[in-house]
Amino acid sequence: MKVLAMEGVFVASGDDVYHLNTLSRLLLQGRISPGVMLATTPQFVGSAMHLGQWFQSQSEDTTAFMMANGGHSPYASTSLDLEFNSLFNQTMAADSRFAADLVVGDCGEVLKGIGSLVDVAGGTGTMARAIAKAFPHIKCSVLDLPQVIQGISPADNNNNVQFIAGDMMEFIPPAHGILLKVILLLSIAACIN
Ligand SMILES: C[S@@+](CC[C@H](N)C(=O)[O-])C[C@H]1O[C@@H](n2cnc3c(N)ncnc32)[C@H](O)[C@@H]1O
Known part of the structure; x- marks a missing residue:
């Protein structure tokens, strides 16, 4: 103390x-x-x-x-331990709640002219949901690993936000914009390791 x-x-x-x-x-x-x-x-x-x-x-x-x-x-x-997976995903979502206010508020200009957006490694979709709510004309999708996407309720998959389980190293769904938040550095580290 x-x-x-x-x-x-x-x-x-x-x-x-x-x-x-x-x-x-x-x-x-x-x-x-x-x-x-x-x-x-x-x-x-x-x-x-x-x-x-x-x-x-x-x-x-x-x-x-x-x-x-x-x-x-x-x-x-996270794929082996349900409790660790859940805590990890909650932590990412908590962090995203901070950034979401900023992105849909002060940085909304950046999203001008974009009709679709994929949040690559977007966790449980906090950021994508906030963007879809603030800009309903933007079709958002969230790509993340199966252990993250399997925790999403089917009701959360709707017209404005789609959740896709997959490996970003193999496939990234096409979209006008790609959001990479707190991911590139970690991915590079994962590749090196
Ligand atoms: C540091 S978190 C960032 C999550 C989110 N972008 C955010 O800012 O809250 C990294 C995320 O990348 C996901 N991830 C790691 N490797 C991945 C891969 N190969 N393909 C897709 N997602 C991956 C993890 O499951 C996790 O949700």
């Missing part, structure tokens, strides 16, 4: 007494809390515990995460 207080996550007031501040209040809200839960899963905490071993390893085809998780990448792990 002392370290967290020094980092500005809590306010220390007296011996072993701590108060919430703006940051810790945010962490408790639904918008961010799944991320805190994800960061503290054995999968991710275990990765931190393997950093030293990974730094010293000569192998180029492994990561600290893989070392801690039986050789599985994060996305292999």
Whole structure:
């Protein structure tokens, strides 16, 4: 708690007494809390515990995460562990809720003239739903891995948002616009690994 207080996550007031501040209040809200839960899963905490071993390893085809998780990448792990998959998807959706307001508000200009859009690796579709709601003339689709798309209710597949299970390395549905949010860097890392 002392370290967290020094980092500005809590306010220390007296011996072993701590108060919430703006940051810790945010962490408790639904918008961010799944991320805190994800960061503290054995999968991710275990990765931190393997950093030293990974730094010293000569192998180029492994990561600290893989070392801690039986050789599985994060996305292999989401396909194997339902709870981890659900937490991962909730975290991505929470992050997207922040960005969605910005994209449909201040950045709406970018979407001008676009009639269809595919959110590649778009998770559970938070961003695509927000775009389709704000710009009903844009037909949106969301491509993501089967373990993510299988959690989408059939009722959520409608005229304005279509969900497609697949591997973006093999196929990207055609559309006027392609949205890649928090994905390229991770994909490059996955290819290298
Ligand atoms: C960091 S999350 C970003 C999700 C979303 N774009 C967002 O910003 O919230 C990465 C997403 O990429 C998906 N993903 C990873 N590899 C993929 C692949 N080969 N094909 C399709 N989706 C993939 C994951 O399932 C996950 O939903």
